[in-house]
Amino acid sequence: MARSLVDLLTTHASNHPERTAYRHLVTGDCDGETQELTYGRLATRSRAIAAHLQERGLAGSRAMLLYPPGLEFICAYLGCLSAGVVAVPGVPAQGRSQNHRALTRMKRLVADADAKVILGGRDVIAALDGMAAHLPELDGIARLTTEDIPDDAAAAWREPDLTADSVAFLQYTSGSTSAPRGVVVTHGNLLDNERVITERMGHTPEAIEAHDHEMFVSWLPVYHDMGLIGPVLNTVYLGTTATLFSPLHFLQQPARWLTAVSRYRPHTSGAPNFGYELCLKHVGPELLDGLDLSSWKVAFNGAEPVRPATLRRFADTFGPAGFRREALYPCYGLAEATLMVTGGTVDTPPTLLAAADGAPNAGEADAAAVGCGRPGPGVTVAIVDPERQEELPEGGTGEIWVGGASVAKGYWRNALATRETFRAGLQGHEGRFLRTGDLGFLRDGELFVTGRLKDLIVIDGRNHYPQDLELTAELSHPALRPGCTAAFSVDTAAEGEQPVLVAEIAPDDAGESEKITDLIRSGVGEAHGLSLRDVVLVQPGTIPKTSSGKIQRRATLTAYLDGTLSVVTAPAVG
Template sequence: MSHFSSLAEVLRHQAMSRPDIAAVTIYSDRPGERPSLTFAELYAQAAHLARQLAAETTPGDRALLIFPSSVEFVVAYFACLMAGVVAVPMMQPRRNANHDASAAIIADCAPRLAMSPASDPDPRGLLRERLAAHGIRHLPIALVTDPAPLDAFRPNADGLAFLQYTSGSTSSPKGVMVSHRNLIDNLAMMRDRLGNHTDSAHVSWIPLYHDLGLIMNLLQPIYLGAPCVLLTPSGFMHRPLNWLRAIHEHRAEVGAAPNFAFDLCVDRFRPEQMEGIDLSSWKIALNGAEPVRAATLKRFAATFAPYGFAPEAMRPAYGLAEATLLVTAAKRGSLPRTLEVSAKALKAARIAPPEDAADRHVSASCGAPMSGLTITIVDPETRRPLPQGEIGEIWIRASSVACGYWQRPEDSAQTFHAKLATDEPSVGGSWLRTGDLGHLDEASELHVVGRIKDVMIIRGVNHYPQDIEATVAASHPSLRRDHGAAFTITDADEIERIVVVQEVERTQRRGIAEAEVVAAVQAAVVNNHDVALHKVVLIRTGSLPKTTSGKVQRNLTRLRWLEGTLEPWNPSGEAEDRAVSA
């Protein structure tokens, strides 16, 4: 497929060679509704819409794609590729500005038009209000009964396929410029590393405005000519085991999700809900988009082994939007590798064997770099490569590294065009600075330990927030896994202190003794990390700031704590009951 210049050409090829294969099937939240399009139908619908887009735009114009997981989104996305329009997938605008990045995205990319489903009447008028305020034409999208053919694809001068806005877990959203070549190259890397093929059906619930949902779970199967099945994010969050049931029903080989999703499946496991489910077809359970935990891999494999899930199917991976998507992963069929390291050494940004059982920390490998991709671990201050066994910033060089940030030349130069101190000035080529911290083990596999901006330094010792958050969640049964944030504040004496904000479990909230929970949290953190917490804040279930992909927004949580705008835990549960019933 690497000889194709765009994914639009790939779709045309699939429509000719596999016309009757179901390209996309949607599991609607409404029972019994499963709209579907074959490759031939998808190509015809996209070509019809591309004719209209070509008549109303100039090459390089941006178009917002504001859809739920739907066949209409897929049609609109490929219509943009065919018409030379730069697609900008975006979530539905929200009333609460604290949770909504749509206004910033609209202002940043200056779209010519916006597309959304014709079947969605926008009853509150928020979408129409936002678009009208910016003078953006709204184009409702519906499938047509007699699609008209497209004479030819229309490329844009910059070769851009779409803008992938970063999730904003540590900063405001930036539009990553992904070219057609970036996309084709990364899809080829994924196919080769994971061993995917035309029979590798994918099942996903991740929203399509997120890079893992769009590229791994939608565009990869279309690139392969394989079926893609999409569930809704809300459906997964309410009934996560339905994801596994859909994998069973379609004999799917690939299902990718962030680490918390695998934990959620274990936490919601009920034997009666798994009756008759066979997961033996699942070959690639890709775990990425947030820190991968060795304990999660073990728990999930043990819980679902009786239902045919093989431990070697679990596939920890590392990727980011700035590299299009996937950067590292292990080959299909290999067991996930873990490494026992010293927790004390980790705090000093070094890798060493544990001194004893109490010093033991288990790190999950995210696999080796993809073919054609180079990783080096770098001291972020000196920009010098570090030897194996030391923690530094992850730098990447590959054809799949994106073109930069939309309309942000300074940020693009700093992030996408970095030079090592050891690089010869006359030698071409540059590096992508990821902002992530990690190290390469003896097998040259990557272990990710955190973000540069998130590392907390207390008395000269490095503490990684995700490690403290995991300890807090495990310290008491009343606390919700993967729903806590650890961050630092500076007190009146200009001393750095750690604050933890943690959600309570909805099912446990009425019987919580707050003092007991806080004491358990404090003791667990001291025992495991040798650091005292300045404050433990319990908040309402579902109120912790997170990105659309489920990443904790620590900076935003810190800001809301300082402002006093977090939603405190309510012992009565009345407010939560009203929120649930609403």
């Protein structure tokens, strides 16, 4: 029985060394440059990096991984696991505007993780070497370009003594409501969650054979849990093939995602809701004739609220290209549970609940909630009153608590936060529970996620979920882009909590700012019975987001109160 992904990689490299594990579309295009990595080559490169780390006496220490999109990150990550080194995926800088933010985050993560070495691509390491004199945080921290480690170093590799409780890596949360924390994921957590993903997404031997081992296409960032635990690590868990390309190349041309799915015909591919929206916004009808999406069995949608309208429009738009409504696959997970908690049933359309009576399979127009599927085998989901910490009956909305072997060990060097989040007890259940901070309810065993506990807007005793206000605002005018709006409340001395909405618009639409503001106010007033205290229109790309694209409402609130939002001003008249 495998003790770790290292064991599974050894098995795959022995049984089918020439099978492609990963291919990387260097330009994002199927007809552009492509790099491939077989299982035999992956094992060699991982062991070479591992041996190099072992010889430096780094087993048990932390290694920061800073790589541009590509295959070298995977070799380094598996190299760390193969050396008994704790991997710490970091966010590389991509473009000048992100350099400062990425550098600030990197320094914070290096310090918090107490990293002893930074592994990276040539450009990243060269840049850090050039800045070393101005970065005292790097004093005493080795920097290694893993491409320069020769293959023959693999001969010195020693198999590490790994157990289920050995720490595999630190997954730093993206911090949508708080400062990032390092989630301690063990080898046992990893294997259990890969088992859950495999079962929930129908990655059976028969499905693998039917797809000729082509199981994933992904543009998701590999330094984030959704892109790493799913497409990258489930691939090596199963011994199958994944096609990867850069998130930036997807954002530049969303059609590349669908083209890659059509070309490589994977079983599974997915994104947060905004990815599907981008396809709908930017993919023209001329592409449909050249697409064949009929092999796409699991189109997973998670990491942010799943919009019923998005599901309907995507299925309707791409149905002529062979996309099946049954492939739509809302799911729920979080880094603290390694990744996956619940997922849909393969070949079954999503469950939509109507607002009025909770009737299943509502139409898109009156749907209030989208089902995110059922817990994986061995995963327990309970809905709990967050104040009394008592389990609620089915249908009651409360905090989502999760139990099972996929739940991570805790937060790195943060005993208080670990105790508060990972050590909750619940009467009638064995073991400890993870408090997710997310709100939801269960119906017929299926989970429906309704919002964040700490993001709730309470006005006059009524609860409002910020994503509902954001969606209403985004539908009020075409200048407002999906996933680029933040709603929150401010505490005023005279009137108590009052709602505020911040939305990004393009500079070209600044001339209509007054009209857009009025439409947002009227839309929110009609749909939610709320009078917005303030509507602020800001420059594109300036609302704070996490590394996975989630709106950081608290950070936006702070910028609003500090007066540091990048406000769009209407052009002068005359």
